[in-house]
Amino acid sequence: MTRQIQLADRIAKIKGAEVIKSFCYTCPWTCPTEVYVRDGKVVYHKGNAEAPNNIGSRCAKGMASWWMSQDPDRLKHPMLRTNAKGQRGEFKRISWDEAFTFIADKLKLIAEKWGPEAVALTCHHDPNTVFYHHLLRDLYGSPNMYTHTSGCEQDRRAACLNLFGHVFPMHDFANSKYVILWGMNMLGANQGLFESRGLLEAKMRGCKLVVIDPAFTETAQKADEWLPIKPGTDGALALAMCQVIIDDGLQDKDFTDRYCEGFDGFGAHLDQKGYTPEWAAEICGIDAATIRRIAREFATTKPAISTIFKGSGYYTNGHDAGRACYILDAITGQVDGVGNLLLKDWAAVGAPLNIPKKAMRKPKKEPLHIAMGYPLAPDLPNARLPDAVIEGDPYPVKGLFVQATNPVMSDPNRDRVMEMFAKLELSVCCDVLMSETALECDIVLPETSFFEHAEIRQGLWLGAQAILCQPAIAPVGESKPPYDIAKGIAAQMGWGKHFDFESWEDWAATMIADLPVGLDELKEKGFWAAAPVYDKLGNGLETKSGKIEIFSHAYADAGFNPYPDFVQRTVIPDDDYPLQVTHAKLSMHCNLVTQNNPLLMEICSENWVEINSADARIYGIEDDMMVIIESPKDSITIRAKVVEGLIPGAVSIRHGHGFGHWAMGRIAKGKGAHSNNLMDSHTNPVTGANCYNECKVRVQPA
Numbered sequence: 135m136t137r138q139i140q141l142a143d144r145i146a147k148i149k150g151a152e153v154i155k156s157f158c159y160t161c162p163w164t165c166p167t168e169v170y171v172r173d174g175k176v177v178y179h180k181g182n183a184e185a186p187n188n189i190g191s192r193c194a195k196g197m198a199s200w201w202m203s204q205d206p207d208r209l210k211h212p213m214l215r216t217n218a219k220g221q222r223g224e225f226k227r228i229s230w231d232e233a234f235t236f237i238a239d240k241l242k243l244i245a246e247k248w249g250p251e252a253v254a255l256t257c258h259h260d261p262n263t264v265f266y267h268h269l270l271r272d273l274y275g276s277p278n279m280y281t282h283t284s285g286c287e288q289d290r291r292a293a294c295l296n297l298f299g300h301v302f303p304m305h306d307f308a309n310s311k312y313v314i315l316w317g318m319n320m321l322g323a324n325q326g327l328f329e330s331r332g333l334l335e336a337k338m339r340g341c342k343l344v345v346i347d348p349a350f351t352e353t354a355q356k357a358d359e360w361l362p363i364k365p366g367t368d369g370a371l372a373l374a375m376c377q378v379i380i381d382d383g384l385q386d387k388d389f390t391d392r393y394c395e396g397f398d399g400f401g402a403h404l405d406q407k408g409y410t411p412e413w414a415a416e417i418c419g420i421d422a423a424t425i426r427r428i429a430r431e432f433a434t435t436k437p438a439i440s441t442i443f444k445g446s447g448y449y450t451n452g453h454d455a456g457r458a459c460y461i462l463d464a465i466t467g468q469v470d471g472v473g474n475l476l477l478k479d480w481a482a483v484g485a486p487l488n489i490p491k492k493a494m495r496k497p498k499k500e501p502l503h504i505a506m507g508y509p510l511a512p513d514l515p516n517a518r519l520p521d522a523v524i525e526g527d528p529y530p531v532k533g534l535f536v537q538a539t540n541p542v543m544s545d546p547n548r549d550r551v552m553e554m555f556a557k558l559e560l561s562v563c564c565d566v567l568m569s570e571t572a573l574e575c576d577i578v579l580p581e582t583s584f585f586e587h588a589e590i591r592q593g594l595w596l597g598a599q600a601i602l603c604q605p606a607i608a609p610v611g612e613s614k615p616p617y618d619i620a621k622g623i624a625a626q627m628g629w630g631k632h633f634d635f636e637s638w639e640d641w642a643a644t645m646i647a648d649l650p651v652g653l654d655e656l657k658e659k660g661f662w663a664a665a666p667v668y669d670k671l672g673n674g675l676e677t678k679s680g681k682i683e684i685f686s687h688a689y690a691d692a693g694f695n696p697y698p699d700f701v702q703r704t705v706i707p708d709d710d711y712p713l714q715v716t717h718a719k720l721s722m723h724c725n726l727v728t729q730n731n732p733l734l735m736e737i738c739s740e741n742w743v744e745i746n747s748a749d750a751r752i753y754g755i756e757d758d759m760m761v762i763i764e765s766p767k768d769s770i771t772i773r774a775k776v777v778e779g780l781i782p783g784a785v786s787i788r789h790g791h792g793f794g795h796w797a798m799g800r801i802a803k804g805k806g807a808h809s810n811n812l813m814d815s816h817t818n819p820v821t822g823a824n825c826y827n828e829c830k831v832r833v834q835p836a
């Protein structure tokens with residue numbers, strides 16, 4: 135324990151605070167925490183020192199997140215829209231009973247006129263969404279329960295599912311000797327803390343870090359080598375690296391024989407397509423000698439990891455780029471061993487409600503993503519949802535529940551998303567703040583935050599882990615936890631008996647019935663974790679062949695090319711719009727969650743666009759100047775940072791503020807600029823991912 139933590143512990147204890155084990159949900163990595171509460175207020179909080187995920191640490195946005203427990207702008211009452219849709223919402227306060235009745239009446243009407251599949255739900259991976267699933271899927275009968283993932287790491291998910299049959303492999307960086315990060319800026323956009331710490335510790339022990347990114351990110355700044363790649367060309371580079379490894383005979387033959395499907399065909403495929411380093415160099419802007427060298431280093435330094443997050447996935451060719459980056463791990467035998475990409479085990483966390491089979495309604499239609507023609511999409515292609523609402527394609531969607539996600543801000547093509555909200559018969563927003571999406575909805579329901587309610591979810595740690603969030607303070611205003619909201623609506627629908635728990639401890643006990651830990655111990659510790667288990671490939675994977683599918687049967691069955699290919703992405707800069715848009719997160723904020731937090735806004739009060747000094751000279755841009763970025767569709771005014779660390783021909787827009795932030799609250803309002811109306815609704819044809827970087831722009835001083 136560091137001196138600082140000891141000191142803080144002592145201060146808090148002296149002042150008589152109660153310590154509650156919980157987790158942070160400021161970002162999806164949900165680090166286990168200790169929340170210190172006195173007189174019903176959060177007075178301090180820190181990482182849970184016992185938990186392997188964070189070992190007592192937190193990131194800046196996690197530290198500052200206690201603000202959420204007392205933000206005066208928190209939603210406090212259910213609100214009903216009083217003006218017509220298609221304009222900024224005006225609302226009146228209503229009671230919960232009125233809210234439940236309103237929603238239930240609309241649900242009944244939609245089921246009668248269009249069928250239950252005309253209601254969809256989208257959320258931010260919140261585990262408590264499970265209560266809405268019980269309500270809307272199991273009892274109401276809609277197959278359309280989705281998350282926001284097509285706006286996030288959908289391409290990574292799809293690549294990992296198709297190759298490894300695993301949705302979210304973790305990284306055993308701490309034991310690695312060679313790491314290639316493809317557009318994964320984990321030291322800026324931090325993903326929990328043990329992976330970043332593990333990587334930095336490994337580096338101190340001599341692990342080589344190569345960052346492939348158009349931008350000289352926080353992570354690139356710590357790398358041994360930064361390879362500035364032309365946007366949307368990772369697939370070409372990774373395929374050429376695979377070819378070098380196979381040409382040189384550096385593959386792990388024993389591993390590919392035992393655990394991989396289609397290795398021999400893959401070599402032939404690369405040869406046939408001519409995916410040589412010289413070919414790739416032309417496309418990605420990294421010279422052939424470097425491609426060869428990095429490929430050979432990677433194949434001969436073990437253990438190693440080649441991994442992606444979202445960078446390569448924001449283009450219409452991201453699906454195969456992702457697969458190719460991970461095939462590097464597969465052909466060199468670097469999967470699921472110590473120091474590798476780890477196909478982590480999941481904890482046996484069950485459903486909270488036991489709804490009898492005979493009470494469950496079977497959906498009559500296939501889920502939207504299948505009906506839309508995206509059978510391999512791990513989630514809804516969000517950018518296509520407006521087609522279903524506005525045009526009834528592939529079938530009508532009339533009701534939408536939105537929980538802990540802000541699609542008006544987060545999805546591409548804001549105009550179209552807002553048009554969608556105007557056309558819905560029922561739009562319900564469950565949030566903690568009056569978000570931009572809330573303002574487009576019929577009804578806004580104040581949910582409790584992670585300081586005020588209980589949740590159990592899978593921990594993002596190398597081994598199986600279950601983590602518990604416990605209520606530390608009373609709900610803010612009249613806000614309710616998702617369980618109570620779903621229960622209230624269910625009661626109006628005549629299904630109240632299925633929500634028969636009095637306290638959160640009752641449903642929590644049901645959820646962890648199969649875990650080797652009781653609720654009392656879980657409350658005491660805040661988490662349950664098993665040691666990481668390595669080398670499980672012999673048990674078979676959840677792919678069609680049970681192996682790592684370099685040849686993807688899922689792709690073949692869906693009519694796609696089973697081996698990855700490189701195709702050019704869709705929107706290419708031209709004379710009128712000469713610059714390529716890329717995006718990156720802000721280290722001091724999380725997406726659109728933290729811009730009303732004064733502590734973080736004091737450090738980072740607005741977002742900006744980065745532009746290379748060579749481009750800045752061409753377009754008359756000086757550092758710190760306000761500039762206009764204009765696409766064929768829209769324009770924004772934003773502050774510019776003139777940098778050396780960005781590939782010329784691109785701009786990097788830091789994501790998180792802006793769009794007037796008219797809704798969120800008094801601190802967020804009017805700060806920074808938002809880029810999501812610059813682009814159209816481009817969707818990856820295989821994974822359904824939103825392609826935010828399919829966007830060309832021009833820039834000039836404001």
Ligand SMILES: Nc1nc2c(c(=O)[nH]1)N[C@H]1C(S)=C(S)[C@@H](COP(=O)(O)OP(=O)(O)OC[C@H]3O[C@@H](n4cnc5c(=O)[nH]c(N)nc54)[C@H](O)[C@@H]3O)O[C@H]1N2
Binds near residue numbers: 316320349364
């Ligand atoms: N501080 C902070 N931490 C966060 C978040 C946050 O908002 N702030 N958000 C959380 C969430 S929800 C997520 S999903 C993760 C995201 O984690 P990351 O995916 O690591 O985060 P981004 O900043 O979006 O990283 C995208 C990177 O890809 C690069 N890039 C763009 N185009 C290309 C390309 O064609 N090829 C390659 N190789 N790189 C490219 C960008 O320059 C950028 O550095 O972070 C999580 N952690």
Ligand SMILES: Nc1nc2c(c(=O)[nH]1)N[C@H]1C(S)=C(S)[C@@H](COP(=O)(O)OP(=O)(O)OC[C@H]3O[C@@H](n4cnc5c(=O)[nH]c(N)nc54)[C@H](O)[C@@H]3O)O[C@H]1N2
Binds near residue numbers: 257717719789
């Ligand atoms: N241009 C561009 N667009 C992007 C990205 C990018 O890098 N560039 N990043 C993409 C990525 S990686 C992601 S993950 C998405 C994220 O996009 P979203 O899914 O919209 O998620 P957030 O921005 O995290 O905001 C979520 C909403 O949750 C609310 N909220 C916060 N805490 C709670 C809570 O405890 N309960 C409830 N009910 N609500 C809560 C907030 O007030 C906010 O309205 O955006 C994507 N969009």
Ligand code: SF4
Binds near residue numbers: 161164
């Ligand atoms: S990484 Fe995410 S979950 Fe962990 S402390 Fe930071 S904001 Fe919270």
Ligand SMILES: [Mo]
Binds near residue numbers: 285286287
């Ligand atoms: Mo994300």
